[in-house]
Amino acid sequence: MRTSRGIPVRERQDGRQGVRATAGWTAGLLLLAALGAFDVAQHYRSAHLTNALPLTLLVLRCAPLLLVWKWPRAATAAACAAACGTGSALLTPVGPNEPWPWPVTSILVQSTALVLLGLRHPGPAPRRRRALAAGWTASQLPGALLVTLLPDRGGPADLLPFAVVSAAAALVGELAGARAEAARDLARERADSTAERARRVRLEERARLARELHDVVAHHLSVVVARADSAPYRVPSAAADQDVREELAAIAEEARSSLNEMRRVLRLLREDAPDPAEAARTPLPGLAQLPALVDGVRDTGADVRLEGPLPDHRRIAPTAQLAAFRIVQEALTNAIRHAPGTPVTVALTHRAGRLDLRVTNGRPQATAAVPAPGAPSPGHGLRGIKERAATCGGTAEAGPTPGGGFQVSATIPSREGADDQ
Template sequence: MERARVGSWWEALRRAVAGPDVAPVRPPLDRWPRLAAYAGPVGLLAVVGLFAVALATETGRHLPGVVPFLFAGLTVAPLLVLPRRPLLAWRLTVLGLATCTFNAPAGAAWPWNPVLALGSLLVLAVVATRVDRPVLVWVGLLTMVPVVALVDPDHRIDVVVPVLMLLVLGDLVRGNRLSRRALAAQTALSERERERRAVLEERTRIARELHDVVAHHMSMIAVQAETAPYRVTEVADGARAEFAAIAGSARAALTDMRRLLGVLRSESTGPETAPQPGLADLPAMVDAARRAGLAVTLDAPAPAGGTPAPVGLAAYRIVQEGLANAARHAAGAAVRVSVRPGPHALAVRVENTAGDDPSTVERCAGHGLTGMRERALALGGTFAAGPADGGGYVVDALLPYDGEGGDG
């Protein structure tokens, strides 16, 4: 633990001395475009004026040659890069504090020229609001080195106190800004949560209305189909079986509707706990289609090693949708279902002849074919559907599998 803490402080020192600069922030004047247009020229004039003041001060110290110009340039350089590169501005400031004290007046409280002294405070204030606390600690300590070494002992406290105050106030400003950002993020999160709750409440209301309307009518269909043979004096055996099939289909549809309504009402759905249908359930589905009046033949030999559950479920749903489409769009047609397992894939084919009304063979735009295609593609397989050459319609799907696991 202590080693990690020491390592973090050394990393903060590296960031302060030679690390990447902090990300630039949006300039305040961007909120006022008209004023921002004048910021560049006004800033340039201000820098030129400050350079002139610093040069006059350094020249009054009787420095040789171009040294006054170098010191004056080093004085204003941090102000030029401060808006975009605050850490670089601080590094230049420390360099200026350490070098620009030659021939300073004896006993002066600030051994630097006024522009460098006030500019250093501005740079420290900006840096304190932009860097995290470990880096700020090193910034403060490294800034104190030239202060303690070069300032007269009688005036040292007069320099140290303003520097420390700026660092502390800048850190407080940064903490307050971060707190406001966190509060804004939490407020946005709460607003999204309220919107999500409103959506869930609306879904619950829709589910309740669906249950009141659809489930009632489905129940009435089932009850009427069950009681019809007792209300009609003469009912053939085939009609009784058809009424029973209608009642069973209605109750199955009612069960599926209740499951769907449960999904609509729930905030989040857990994993399915009921067994999912597979290849073993195809004969029962085909028998139900026959009882409903559809002429169906099934060719589905059981695979030797079984098929994975996702493949079996996809095949079941594709056959189910194919039979439903044949009954809906090709009344009276003969339907052949073929499910042939291969060494690496399961071939599913649902083919129906032309119905009594040829105009009903063409499929209308809906979600059935799209759902079958999505199931096949989700397993990495292929899907094709279209009119047959001799009339009717053909659905072909190839569902790959690795032969591991099975659903029976």
């Protein structure tokens, strides 16, 4: 957004509109006060009437309208009280044709207050209607009280004009409030629609990136599978050595598993995601699959130990199990990549409704500290670990240990309140 003197253009426009609205509202109130002062001076008399009294009374009558934008109900009540206490009880009409107990300007002030009450009321439609009905009823009570206490100045028929005008004002306030509420609902719907479109764009972009990732990685994994399967037939020494044949078969099987899992994740990212029955046939990995994961890493020659018994996976939510599995998987990948040959320990505990996990490797060897030529650059594994833990409402940390090793730890809510010692 373009700025001028450090102020955003939209903020400057909103500020100017607010200043213009305030200036217009203030000018209208001043005009109403001036007309009211002229009305009182010409058509009413009082034993206490002075040159300054009419204007003072009308200013006090109009003052509650300054509060109606922020406190509509209180301002309406204050307008009724001000109109009654600052004029109607003190003024006597100069002739029988003059309106009493409500001068014309008092009718305008209270009617305006009712309109603004309906426009500015923050509640839903039923509450707004009850507030308008209460405001209209309250505005009639002072007039009825004055006619009862001062029968020589007017009778019940004098209350009819204000009752009709204020009822019309209340109706206008209800219509204005309903329109304002509809405008707010429309604005919210537009904001929700904009947010939904932005979310769909992000999801489509993620799906596109997932497809690109699948096309790239699937090709290389397919090549790995093909070469591992065909190596015993292409290399005579590999065909003769049973250990080599088993190692190549394990490599091919691991590549096939990775390829199948990537394809399953891609299906979840697409719009035509699999139905629940298909998802049930291919369940997500959890704590029950951790021993197999550790065994697979151990088959590469790494020294990996799983400390203690695993927590009961039946008491842990599947999302927490999946997050824990992926975090351990990524931590083991980092350990065997950056500190090959060092011992790695994996520990999981479940207590007080949380799943704590820790993956620690020893001090890397000197030759492992410097990447080999052509080695891949550092990826986003640690960042992904923290993001995966955060999606479950947990936290993750990674950093060096006092002995020169490295540790990845995470705490994930398991949605269980009972302790599991």
